[in-house]
Amino acid sequence: MKNIYLEGSSEEEFMAKLCQKFREILTEKNETPVIDKVxxxxxxxxxxxxxxxxxxxxNWTKSKLIKPYYKGRRVYYKKCEIVASLTSIES
Structure with missing residues (x-):
């Protein structure tokens, strides 16, 4: 591990410049995390x-062909899993 010595700047100035540089890098990339909507x-x-x-x-749910998801007393299914289960049956 290398040691870096900085002279001529206070700790606060260095931290402010470092934070500013991070902000610039993040805004240049403008990458927002992609959250897949299920x-x-x-x-x-x-x-x-x-x-x-x-x-x-x-019957398909009971035989575990399709996985259910519960919210309270309601039952839901993920569309992507349904499509995947159909393609696995066809193969």
């Missing part, structure tokens, strides 16, 4: 998307 479907929406009945959806 589309949740209700039971009815999922059944309609798959063109199946609610009974079939219930």
């Amino acid at each position: 589309e949740l479907l209700s039971r009815k929406e999922t059944a309609k998307f798959l063109n199946i009945t609610l009974v079939t959806l219930h």
Whole structure:
């Protein structure tokens, strides 16, 4: 590890310049974190998307073909997981 010695600047001046440089770098890149929005479907929406009945959806959920997500008493399914499970069945 190298030691760096700075002369002619106070600690506060150095920290201010360092913070300013970090701000410049961050604004130049202008990179904001990308958060993928997960589309949740209700039971009815999922059944309609798959063109199946609610009974079939219930059976597929019980047999763990499709993973459910619960919020309170409501059941939701991730659309990306539904599509992935369909493609894995076709393979």
